[in-house]
Amino acid sequence: MNLSRRMRGLPMRVFGFLVLAAIVLATGFGAMGPAVPGF
Amino acid sequence: MASERFGGRYSPGARSGEGAPPGAAPPAAPFRNRPARKVSLRARLMFLLPLPLLFAGLGAIGRANAPEMLGELGGFAGLMLAAWLLNEGLRAEEAYDARAVARPPAIPRKLFAAVLAGASIGLATYLGLGQGLFAAIAFGAVATIAHVAAFGLDPMKKKGMEGVDEFAGERVARAIDKAEGIVREVIAAAARIGDPRLEGRVERLCDQAREVFRTVEQDPRDLARARAFLSVYLVGLRDSTVKFADLWGRTRDPETRAKFEALLGDLETSFTTHRTMLLEDNRSDLDIEIEVLRERLQQDGLTVR
Numbered sequence: 001m002n003l004s005r006r007m008r009g010l011p012m013r014v015f016g017f018l019v020l021a022a023i024v025l026a027t028g029f030g031a032m033g034p035a036v037p038g039f
Numbered sequence: 040m041a042s043e044r045f046g047g048r049y050s051p052g053a054r055s056g057e058g059a060p061p062g063a064a065p066p067a068a069p070f071r072n073r074p075a076r077k078v079s080l081r082a083r084l085m086f087l088l089p090l091p092l093l094f095a096g097l098g099a100i101g102r103a104n105a106p107e108m109l110g111e112l113g114g115f116a117g118l119m120l121a122a123w124l125l126n127e128g129l130r131a132e133e134a135y136d137a138r139a140v141a142r143p144p145a146i147p148r149k150l151f152a153a154v155l156a157g158a159s160i161g162l163a164t165y166l167g168l169g170q171g172l173f174a175a176i177a178f179g180a181v182a183t184i185a186h187v188a189a190f191g192l193d194p195m196k197k198k199g200m201e202g203v204d205e206f207a208g209e210r211v212a213r214a215i216d217k218a219e220g221i222v223r224e225v226i227a228a229a230a231r232i233g234d235p236r237l238e239g240r241v242e243r244l245c246d247q248a249r250e251v252f253r254t255v256e257q258d259p260r261d262l263a264r265a266r267a268f269l270s271v272y273l274v275g276l277r278d279s280t281v282k283f284a285d286l287w288g289r290t291r292d293p294e295t296r297a298k299f300e301a302l303l304g305d306l307e308t309s310f311t312t313h314r315t316m317l318l319e320d321n322r323s324d325l326d327i328e329i330e331v332l333r334e335r336l337q338q339d340g341l342t343v344r
Contacts, residue, residue: 009191016188017081020156021088023182024118027160028091031111031167032098 081189082129085122085156089115092163099167110166117159121186124152128193135194139256142212147193157183211262214269215252221273222248228277231284237296240303241280247310248273254314275336276306305335 096111128148135141161179164170170178197208222245229241248269255265283299286292309332 013081013189013191016185016190020182020185020189021084023160023178023185024088024156025091027114027163027168027178028089028095031095031107031163032091 077133079129082126085125089118095167106166110163114159114163114167117155121152121156124148125190128152132194140208140212141198143195143197144193149190149193153183153186156186211255214262214266218252218269218273221277225277225280228280228284232287244276244306244310251314271333
């Protein structure tokens with residue numbers, strides 16, 4: 001696979017990862033919320 | 040004044056008892072056919088991100104809230120499993136990319152990882168956060184889509200089998216899968232010897248075997264001959280390496296070591312010549328050589344029978 005082909009999908013992959021990370025973290029911290037005082 | 044190569048008694052390649060530079064010249068390209076493993080930081084991070092869910096689950100246990108605990112710990116376990124599947128899927132994809140002829144992986148690991156991640160998020164949302172079913176499904180669906188966008192799907196198509204007939208292509212791919220498995224066993228056994236120099240020699244033999252795989256992949260007609268070659272060599276190499284690693288670990292017997300080194304030397308020379316014969320379609324010579332090698336392996340008693 002050449003570099004330009006790899007680079008083309010990069011923004012999408014990074015965006016997908018950020019959305020996924022946000023959902024996973026939000027679920028985790030959201031669930032943790034009531035357990036942590038003042039969160 | 041000539042510069043002197045650095046190396047001491049304990050340097051790899053040094054002869055025991057003297058600080059002389061290594062006798063054998065290093066091979067021209069020691070890392071040929073050995074691409075570094077790609078490690079995706081993002082895929083590794085997927086192991087870290089679900090951690091808050093674990094703590095939330097522990098908090099739920101503290102509050103004696105069973106459904107919440109189930110949702111959170113279940114979601115955590117699911118996401119961890121998804122992360123593992125994802126990393127395995129990426130490794131399988133890398134192996135697929137490295138080959139000229141390849142079948143798609145039997146289990147679409149990345150797809151399973153995406154679905155599992157979505158289901159885990161849905162479960163954690165529904166039970167852990169106490170949201171409705173609609174919210175759970177929406178979060179799960181978005182997580183699955185984001186997972187696919189971030190890491191893609193598995194290779195689903197057969198590669199390099201268009202021209203040759205289906206059956207032959209399948210057979211080549213299967214034979215090479217098996218041979219690659221043996222190579223991995225050899226490398227694992229070599230690591231147990233605990234001698235970097237011997238380990239390096241064994242690994243170089245494995246590289247040469249991989250070169251033969253690539254040759255066969257390009258021309259599957261060679262399979263029948265290559266198979267004999269690969270089975271005698273690789274199985275011989277594996278059995279003797281495993282046996283030597285066991286013996287060396289227990290006895291440290293220099294005589295066994297010398298025998299093993301001699302065998303490695305033999306294998307090295309015949310590997311090179313046989314590869315040329317394999318390329319030159321020199322069937323009878325190859326058959327004779329294989330027969331000789333088989334006897335040689337039996338005589339040494341280094342093979343497991």
